[in-house]
Structures are given as structure tokens and as C-alpha cells.
Amino acid sequence: MRKLIVIAIILLVGAITACSDDNATPSDRFSNYINHWNEKEFDKMYAMLSKSAKENYPTEQFVDRYKKIYQDLNVSDLKIEAETLSDKESEKAMKDGKVSIPFSVSMKTTAGPISFDYEANLIKQEDKDKENWYVDWDTGFIFPEMKDSGELRIDSTTPARGEIRDRNDMPLAMNDTIYEIGIVPENLGEDAEQNKKKIAQLLGLSIESIDEKLNASWVEPNLFVPIAKITKEDEALWNELVAINGITRQETTGRIYPGGAATGALVGYIGQVTAEELKKQKENNYSAQDTIGKRGLEKLYEKQLRGIKGSTVKVINDGEETILTEKEAKDGENVKLTIDINVQEKIYNTLGGDKSTTSVIDAKTGETLGLVSSPSFDPNEILYGSTANIWKKLEEDKENPLLNRFSSTYAPGSVIKPITGAIGMKNGTIDPKEGLKISGLTWSNGEGWGDYEVTRVSESNGPVDLHDAIVRSDNIYFAMQAVDMGAKAYVEGLKAFGLGTDFPFEYPITASSISTSEKLDDEVLLANTSYGQGEVEMSSLHLATAYTAFLNDGNMLKPTLLTSEEKAQVWKDKLITPKQADIIKEALRDVVVDGTAKRSAKNAKFPVSGKTGTAELKLTSDSDGQENGWFVGYPTDDEDIIVSIMIEETKGNSGLSTEKAVEILHKMKE
Template identity: 45%
Template structure:
């Protein structure tokens, strides 16, 4: 019995040992290899599964490094390898097994998917027979062979361009120059090198450093600095230097330069702070982004998306494309601005600090948003040095300040709006004369030493028409007081004061007062003639006058060309009152404070204003001159223009003079 049990145990042991020595099938081995592949365990793949005969052709370091480098550089993710064989075959007597597999992955050039026949060979390792992968480069990508190179190409997209209403180019993908020198040409000419450095705004040491780069050979073109296509004079001087050379390159162009500088903005290299905010959107350290103006505001629409192409270069034969994602160009955008009108406005301001907005009263299309002085975006797109930026920043005229996005005291240009509010409220009889005498007035003794001052005593009672023609501060202070704080506040609110301007470009909201209320009599009276704390952007002021021109409807200001006109505020004044105010605004130019703007061939109507900027009541200070005007014969636009520091130039007279020239030039160029 014991002998019988012993024989049974021995038999079980033999069977068990036989099971342990059973050779795993090729499918089992390939499955194990695939699991490691899906996990990118390249070292283990090579050590345990690559055939010894294959290892004679590719070493472990080359195998592992190649996989890791390719997968990293191509940003390979979501690797998935699956066996396509439905059932195992009997490979007991075979020396080679062929099993179909499918390889899938995501790359920065898009998805890659290919099918391949995996070949396994029965070979011996460490005196044990096993199935191994007969590996070659085609396991990485289809068609790849030993010696082939993987290449990654960026397919450049194009940034969207900006055009004005008439198709004029505001921000386009144009050209510029890379200025440089031929290596060896300046070696013995220190004077020429110094002149080259001065013209390019670099140092001679920088030029020497560039010339000493390892790749430089005599006669080679060595790039030094980018130049704008508009640097004609500088290029002319540079070309006179022996050895100077320039190559044309692609570059963002701003054809209207300073005239639209604040509106268009510019693009520049992304900085670290911007990259941190935008990296989730796919931005890289090599990208350029909008820095100011429309370039920044419309970055998402204008931004292009580069494509990528992964391909194999072969020693013989054509390249083989593995994956490709086409570039996506940014969106071209057309805005309502009339670039020629804006350039006219900018040129007539002649670099004096000021701003102007022009709006079509019937459609709300914004035809001009000018800020003077300004900067040339072509200079900024090249990269402005710290010293140059400091120079601009310290300029007392503040060329970096975007004035059309700011709000200012409207001065007497608010008076037609005060009149419209009082007429709508029923507190103003336009024909009723007020017995105002003298140049100073106060409601009562509670005002202390403060009084409202007017420029002219007409020597007769004053009605609305005469008050507008002669810009009578006392009349409009009384008008505001008669309307009362509630109706005056609500009236200004009905004109959009105290709320965000519904405009696609960020412009500061106009305000009624610092607190938003008119709860003090002096503040209320001062607000009636545009002093106090009321502030308005020129865009809002031009739009508000549109309510008078447009019989009570103020249109929503439109930035983009082709948008459907939309009423922002309606029933601001009756048609009867609007007609009355239109007549009075024409008389302001024919007989009143804007007589200098009464041009032959026009029917200019409008209102002047001088805003006194005082540190405190009773003192003198700087003055801003304003003029809001339109041509009643051809109301193509209402223009609100403001000029700073005109106390020595006759206040609003300076604004009238500039506006007059704008209308003349506009008619000349548009006819």
C-alpha cells in the first residue's frame, strides 16, 4: 500500500513539473509584451521580450532611447495595442508565429492608427527556449526602417487680419526685414560697425557676439535686428554701409501707424505671466499674442492654430507621412471704423493731446475712435527697448494713454442733454424767458461765497434758444435745479449715464457724479452746465447727440461692420423737442459760440464746451476744449472732439478750429 501511494505521488510530481515547463504560446508572450507597451515600459519590453537575434541589430539603449524620445517629442498619449487574432493556433512545431496587431495612439499631429503583423520567433535565451518578438523599426511607425528619421514639421497658420468698413487694411500679415551683415565685411572697419550699431539701436559688442557664433563662416548672412517695412529712411542709410544686408520676412503690419495705434494695438512675444494664464489654451513660449487694442480684445478670434506633420525621411524614396493636422487660420474681422476719416482726425490734431469719436446717428456705427498723440504699433511689434518705452512713458503728452477709452468733463456740451431731459420732464418751457442779469448768480445765501458764472450778459431775458447760442451757464444751472435732483438723475440715467456703454470695445462708463447721485444743490446746478462731477467719454457724448438728430432714439454703438442697427435708448425726447434742439444747434454755429465752424457748403450744427479742471472751487486750472458737431445737410456722422490744455488757445475755439478742418478734409476726400 505504501509503495502504491509513493508511485501516485511521484506521478503527480512528474505531471506538475511537466506543466511548469510548458512553453507559453506566442499569443501569451505577445499579450505580455503589449501590456508593457501600453504602459510604455520600454526597458522591460526589451529585456524580456525582444528576440536575441534582434538584439544583435539594436542595442537596449538605442531601443529605449528611441521610443522615449519619439513618444516625448511627438507628445504620444493614449497608446493602445490590441491583438487581432481571434483564437490561438497550434504553434508547437513552428519556429515562427505571425499574429496581427493594431496600434493606436494620439500625437500632437493627430491620431495615428495602423495594423501590423507581429512576428515572434522561437529562440533560446539562458539555455531556455522561448517565444520572442522579432523586433524592427516598423513597430514604432508603419513603413519605418533602420536608419530612417522621424521628423516633425510645424505647418504655419495665419493670424486673422483686421479691416475697416471699406476694406482698408488696419492689421495685416505683411512683411518686414531682417537686417544683418555679411560675415567678414566689417572686420577692419570700426567706423562702419559703429554706424551700423547706431542705426539698429544695438551695441558693437552685440554685433561682435553675433559674428562670433560657431556656425558663422566668411560671407554668411548674420541676422541682427528686425525692421519694419515702414523704416524706409533707415533702410536707405543702412544700405550705404559696406557689408550690410537685409532679408524680407513675414511680419504683422499696421499701415495706418499712429492714427489707429490705440485702436488696433499690436502683437508681441508672450511673457511668463501671460503664458501661465494661457497655457491651458495651447499657447507656448514661442507664441505672439495681442498686447493692446483690438489685437488683444479679439485675440481668440484672430489667433491662428498651427498644424503639425509627422513624417519619416528615408535614405531612399519619398518621405512617408505618419500624421498630419492642417493649420487653422484666424478669423478676418471687419470693423465699422472709417480709417480715412480717423486718419484725417488724427492728422488735424497735429500731435496735441486730445481725442475724438465719430458715430453714425442712424445706425450707431462707430466711424472713428482717435487718441492723440499715439504710438506706432509697427515699432512695438518689433519689440521696444526699455529705454524707448521709458521715453514714451515719461513724455508729458502721454502718447501711451488711450484717451478715447477715458471719460472727461463734458463742459457745456452737456447743455443740449440737460435741455432734452427738462423738456421730457415738462419742467422747461423753451420759449419762456428768464430775467437773468449780471455774470454771477446763486440761488440764495445758503450757497455762501459760491456762484455760477457765465461769460456774457446779454442785457436781456434769456430763453432756451439764446441760452444755447450763447452757452449761458446760469440758465442751465437754473434748468437743472428746476428739474430737481430726481428728474435730473433719472434723465441722465435714461441717456445711459451711470451704466456700462454697450460697446464691444471697453470704454469707461460715463458718470453722473462720484456717488451716482445729485443730492446737493450746488452739484445739481453745476451738472446742468457740464461741470460738477459729471463725466463722459467722447463716444457716449456723440451717441447721446444722436438721440437729438435721430428724433429721440439713441442707437447702440456698433464696433463691427455689417451689424444690424439696434436702439439702445428710445423716447429720450419728442420729435417736436428734437426738431427744436436741432434748429438751436444750427444757430449755435450760425450766430453763437461756434460761429467759426459755419463753413460754406455745409450746415454744421453743434455745441461747444470748455471744461475747467480745478483742484477746488474758486481756483483756476487747466481747460479742455470740446465741440460736438454734425452736418445737417449730410448727417453722415456726429463727431465729439476734445482737446486738452487749451487755456492759452481760447478754450473751445481750439476744438472748433480742428473740427472745421476735419469736416473740410472729409468732404474733400469723400467726394
């Protein structure tokens, strides 16, 4: 008896369930369908289609098509709303077993908003012994114009990439005519394999890569098959190529870098977007065929330079085109720099491939006139050369041309001494007229230093004051003053000059650091830091910027890179008084007249002021290390430009940086 009761209960529950399906209204059922649609749950939508709809549109024609179209259009803010049937309409529908429900669709796409009204036909059908309402779907649900075999097409218009220009509107990165080199297969002739071998050698390609392009599914014997791009300047290469059967060319537009290697590290280059970049740029409407800034300013200003794609969404039906929405392409914005290409090229040529970094700024406005890393790379070769061979050559080059030296920091050596002197005068621990009694070439501050001693190049004939210490580059003087000043005061002074904080510049420049901990708790480290050794590091641009304080009555300017930025902004004000700035300037002039730069600046055609520096990089105190040579200086009379230069590995020729700096100043003043 109990068993019969249980069976009866199960049957009753099943009947209730079936009854609940039978009692579902068309509005309820379509509302459920719309919920899935709003969430782009296309599989669940497909499960609610009528039998005839499923027969006409297999899963892939529904689910996959919806997914592809919505993905291609980058559909967002999808909203579907339907009218609710009245009680009378619902009763009639239940009786007739069919009903039409009007609905509206709105969405945002890459080409603009799209909205439409349509009508859904629902029919009552039995499925697995249950009756329910099913959507009698057709392609008009996607877009009404697609009903009756209409095909959706999305056309994109690529905007012109913005150009990067210097202060005088000279192009640093521009769009210009280039040549696309291609092969017409039927013209390769009887010696096709030999001809392909010649082509591969000239273009630095593999025969396999050429064959891969020639064997593409779309290729016909008489069609132009692109295999490489070259610049218009490569006429010599073209003359060799055109002599080979099958080779031809077409004009197209490409990115050109007129400054070549002189601006390579600064400007960078563009390249084909990668799968990883596509993921990161998912919201920015990139496709696999697009290019993107890979390095330098091309990468930094990608958003401004790229522009906005134009798109047209249309349906073609029986030869008739219906535009659903469209958006015009917007060309990228030009970026205008304070950089002067002439200055940039003069610096690069003067360096002659030396491993170095040079920054030149306008001492009165803070505008950056030149930023050079040497040696460097030519972006044109990366774009239009044999990419694999070029990269192999660059990566294996011991001179490391891919390293951006102007954005890096280095031990500043003695060029930090004027800054140390300024800090001491500011906090009152250095009296510029007071001389320190220093004997011999070495100094130690007692037992706490162990065997360590600070050394200087030459002995003094009497007490050493600030002027003498800068002119003769006396390490011991500055070490003594820093120890007397104390770590707290000296660190505060260095921070006032911008060390230990982000460098305020459009282009990412590594922040200058006081030490690995940004503290100077160890007295030996404090002493070494005072003359540019220890762990202190600065960029060449930061040093040039710091010296603006000496030429602007104690105010350090903010360096700028864009012409749109305000000129002569003060980054750090009142670092020293105008009188104290004059004291530093007098010493910097005498460095060249009768100090450490006298010999190396002897060929100067006009008065030059500045400070030399040698930073020794070594692992232990008793070992020999690499020496980097520095010079930071300016024309004495005009005080209009500051050159900051560091050359690596100048051991045996410490004056090379000064010589190069003077030569750069000469060329700029010509």
C-alpha cells in the same frame, strides 16, 4: 515561543505577498501599464519595463522623449485599449513566461487625430527576489513607424495673418514685403569692429546685441546672420547700411501699418509672444517663435486674424517618410471696419499733435468713421525701429502718446447740456418755452450749499428758457433745472442715455459714469453734473452717439465698428419726441450762429450746428485747474456726420475745439 510565532506570521505575510505577485496575470499587469499611459505617467511606465528595455532605453530616452513628443504634439484625449487574454492564453503565458498582447492607441494632436495598433511583448522576470510581468518596450510603442530608429518630425506651416481694412478696403494692417538686414561675418573686413559700430548706430542697436547674434552656435563665416528688419520705405537707411562691408539684406514678409500714427492707437501692433502669453495661450498652439497681437485691434481680433497653423507629423526611417497625420494651414480672416482711413488721417493731421480725442460717426447709420487719439505712436517704428530706444522715447514723452484717449472718459463740460435739456423735457420738468428768472453771475440754493455757488459766463437780459440756456451755455439754468428735477429723475435720465452702463461697442471703450457711486445724493454734485462738471465722465464716442438722438427723432443709435454689423440699430429709443429733438437742433444751430461758437466757427463754409464745452479740472473750488475744450457738432443741412472732439489744456483758447471740428467737417466734405 511567542517570538517564534510572530516571526512565522511575518514570513507567511511575505510569502502571501510574493505569491500575489506571482499570480498576477499578464493582462492584469499590462492593464496597470495602460492606466499609467492613459494618465501620461511616464515614470511609472518606465518602472514596468523589462531589463533589456531599460538597458536599451535609459530613463531620458524613454520618459523625456515621451514628454517632449506628447508636448510638441499637444496630445489630448489619449486612449489605449488592450485585448484581454483568455484563460487558455493566460495559462500558456504563465507556463512559457512570455506573451504578446495586441493593443490600440488613439489620440488627438495639433495636426489631427492619430491612431494605430501594435503588439506588446511581456516577459516574466525576477526583480528583487520577486517575479512579475514586464513590458519589453521598443520605440514602436510611441508610433509603430518609429521602430528601428525611425525619427519623428513635426513640420508647421504658418498661416498668413488676416488683414485689417477700412470701409473702402484700404489696408490699415497688412502683410507686405520687408527687408531683413543681416551680416555675412567673413565680409566685415579688417575694420570689423568699426563696421559693427556703424551698423549699431544706424539701426539703434548695441554692439553687444550684434555680437550675441554673430556668436550663435549655428553661425558660419559665410552665412547670412539676421540682425534687424526695416520696411521697404526705409530706402535712405538702406543706402547708408549697404555702404558698410558685411551688410546685406533678404526679402521677407512682415506686418505693415500704412496709417502710421493716425491709426496707431486704434489698430495697435503685433510682437513676439512672451513666456507669460505662452502660458495664457497654452490651448491655442503658440510657440516661442510666434507673433501675437499686443495692442488695439490686433489684440482684440487676435483669434480671427491669426488663422490656424498647418502641421504635418511624419516619421523618417532610412530616408523614407511616412505621414502620420496632417492638417492644412488656414489663413487668418480679414477684419473690415467702418473706419475711413482718409477721415482718420484728416482728423490726425488737423489735430497737429494736440492732446485730444476725436470721434466721427455717421449720424444716420451709427457707423464709426474715425477714432483718433492724439498724439499717438507709429506701429511701424515699434516693429522695425530700435525697440528699446522707441519705447524709452514714448514712455518719457510728456504728451503721453501711449495713452488711448478715445477709449478714455473725461468730464464733458457744457456739451452735456443738450442731454440735460432732453432729460428734463422727457420727464416733464422742463418746459422749453418757460423762462427762469436768473439774476447775476452766481447762484446758490441756500445754506446747505455752504459757500459754494454755481457761476455763469454772462448775465441774461430777461428770463432764460431752454433755447437761450443752450445757446449762451448758462450753467445756472441747468443747475436750477436739475435741482428742481431731483436726483432720482435726473440719474434715470442719464442712464437712459447710456451713462452708468457698458458701452455697446466692439472696441473696449470705458463706460461713461454719472459719479463715483453712480448716484447724485449730494445736491451740489447734482447741480454740477447738470452742466458737465462734478464727477460725470463720458467718452468722445459716447457723446457723438448721444447726439444721434437729436438727429433721429429721439432715437439714439448703436455705434458700430465692423461693416458686418447691422446698420442703423437703435440703442435707446424714444429718448425724446421728434418735436423735442427739433427744439434741441434749433438751439444747436443758434450756438454757432449767435452763441458760444459764433467766433470760433466764423470760417465755416457751410452751416454747422453743435455745442461747445469747457470742462475745468481742479482739486479745490478756489484753485485754477486744467481746462479741456469740447465741441460736438454736425453739418446743419445734411445732418449726416457727427464730430465729437476734446482737446486738453485749452485754457485761453476755448474755441480751439470748435475750430478744429469745423476744419475736420470741411475736409470731410471736400
